[in-house]
Amino acid sequence: MTAPPTHDWRIVIIDDSPDDRSEIRRLLLRGSIDRRYIFSDAQTGAAGVDAVLASPEKPDCVVLDFNLPDMDALDVLKTLAGADGLPVCPVVVLTGGTGAEIGRLVLRAGAQDYIAKDGLTPLAFTRIVENAVERLAMARELFGRNAALTLSEKALSEADRRKNDFIATLAHELRNPLAPIASGLHVVRLTTDLAKLPGLVNIMERQLSQITRLIDDLLDISRITSGKVLLRLQRILVDVVIEEAAEAATPLVQSAQQTLNVILPQQPLWLEADPARLVQMIGNLLSNSAKYSENGSNITLSARAEGAEVVIEVTDTGLGIPEHMLGQVFDMFTQINHTLDRSQGGLGIGLALVKQLVEMHGGRIVAASPGSGLGSTFSLRLPMSVAPQNTFIDPLSSDPLLSPSRRILVVDDNVDAATMLAMMLGLSGHMVRAAYSGEEALAVGVEFLPEIVFLDIGLPGMNGYETARQFRASPLLKAAVLIALTGWGGKADRCRSTEAGFDAHLTKPVEFATIDALLRRFKDTGSDCGNVTLVVS
Incomplete structure (x- = not known):
């Protein structure tokens, strides 16, 4: 009817x-x-x-x-x-x-x-x-449905194309730093001129940092997509973050003979933010500007108050962004131009990572450009916070002095990894022993009585969790500070290490400055500062 x-x-x-x-x-x-x-x-x-x-x-x-x-x-x-x-x-x-x-x-x-x-x-x-x-x-x-299906098919096709481009780019970007590392190791093996070693080490460290940055970006995108990133919010001063990000970006800018101008706000500006993530966001923007700017160009990093927001801007005089690309620069695997002669490469996920992180902070990012060849400006806009009542302590700074000498046991079935970490700790004045299994760690521990133990999780036989439980059950070893050193850094992994008795959780690879900063947290033997969770990014 x-x-x-x-x-x-x-x-x-x-x-x-x-x-x-x-x-x-x-x-x-x-x-x-x-x-x-x-x-x-x-x-x-x-x-x-x-x-x-x-x-x-x-x-x-x-x-x-x-x-x-x-x-x-x-x-x-x-x-x-x-x-x-x-x-x-x-x-x-x-x-x-x-x-x-x-x-x-x-x-x-x-x-x-x-x-x-x-x-x-x-x-x-x-x-x-x-x-x-x-x-x-x-x-x-x-x-209308057919039109929507056509659009979906085009979007899937474009996503597939970007995925294929990404895989090819990833292979290329990983091979680039691996080549000088391999060559450097070969030279180290052959050379008898010790004066050349510091330069070779610097080269290999820079290339290793590049590989680490690529892997960290991939892991961060995965964690954010799956909702596993937890922000550690603090009241921070914008000046501190700006200076830290500028310092981290200086080597890249200098390598391209570019000039980085830093303009600090005239008055103190405060944010409620994760300082490490904010430095990472600004660093990604600076890296992006350096990558898409020619040698000798200028990059400006500035901060200012605008209404109830703090605006952190990175402006360059480089390649610029075509108008049709302004809405796509924050998409995954997007790169403006693959042909710039001095491009530093990258996976096309840096800006996508910035967008997701700034939105997790309740802010937004805006890209602007007059057009191709006319430079670009990226603006982070974050809610301003009120100044704290107590005196601010810079969460990003650390005492440059090394931590006092300690008895440290390094446990890792990867002999090279254990040897290198033990060597670094020994050169810093610590008394160090190495073990390559859980059973060996317990035997060495009873004899050596370590104050601090860096313990790998993925050990053969008795894994790191069970080894930690055995340490806690031993009257001679239970007071040692146990630091998990593992390639797994998810929330569930950190919770499991806490349950097993670990005092801290480090995710490989870890810079020595981070290890030394953690050692200074444990001034006295014993876990007096609770579980310290560090995920290096």
Whole structure:
């Protein structure tokens, strides 16, 4: 049963016969006593097209005679076709006969139905008009779904292309730093000139930092996507963060003979933010500007208050961003230009990472550029915080002096990793022993009585968790500070290490400055400062 009408139906009748037009009105009025109609007549195809298109509100249906003095129904249907190929309103064609060929032609041309004039009944004709309205509505819905599917297919195709580009770029970016590391190790093995070693070590350290940065970006994106990143919010002074980020970016800027100008705010500005993540965001923006700027160009890092927000901006005079790319620069795996001769490369995830991190802080990032070759500006906008009542202590700074000498046990089944960490700790003045399994760690521990133990989790046989439990159960070893050293840094991994008795959790690879800073936290033997969770990023 047809639902009650919600408005009067507007019907345009295009027919050169006055009698036929009158009959059409009579049939519709008798066929639907509940519906009210507003009729418009036209005697020619041109007049009928004008009547349909002139009004901003299209008629509910057009009843169209096939043969007209100036054109036939096929010409009228062609004129009434919209951008989607469908007529702008439902059309029912009346013919002088029931020829199937005419029916196929008008349906192919866009009509919703056709019917012979002879033998029409009020009920049949009314249902034909109502069905025509419903058919066009369904056709438009189907067209919209097909269009959405086409867009989805294009989006999937573009995502697949970006994924393939990303994999190729990842392979390229990892090979680049691995080559000088391999060459440097070969030179170290062959050279007898010890004066060359510091330079070689510096080169290999820079390349290792590049690999670490790539891996960290990948892990951060994965953690954010899966909701595993926890912000450690603190009240921080913007000046401190700006200076830390500028200092970290200086080597990259200097290598391209670029100039970094730092403009600090005139008054103290405070943020409630994760200091390490904020430095990471600014560092990614500086790295992006350096990558897309030519040698000798200028980069400016500044901060200012704007209303209730702190605005941190990175402006460069480099490649710029085409207008059509402004909305895409924060998408995953997007790179503006792969052909810049002095490009530092990258995976195309740095800006996507910045966007996700700043949104986690309740802020936003905006990209602006006058156009290609005219530089760009990236603006981090974060909610301003009030100044704290107590004296601020810089959470990013650390005492440059090494921690006091301690007895330290390093436990790792990777002999090279254990040897290198033990060597670094020994050169820093600590008494160090190494063990390569859980069982060996317990045996060495009883003899050595370490104050601090760096303990790998993935040990063969007795894993790091069980080894930690054995340390805690031993009267001679239970007071040692246990520091997990592992490649797993998820929330569940950190919780499990805490349950096993660890005092801290470090995620490989770890810079020695981070290890030394952690050692200074444990000034006295024992876990007096609770579980210290450090994820190096």
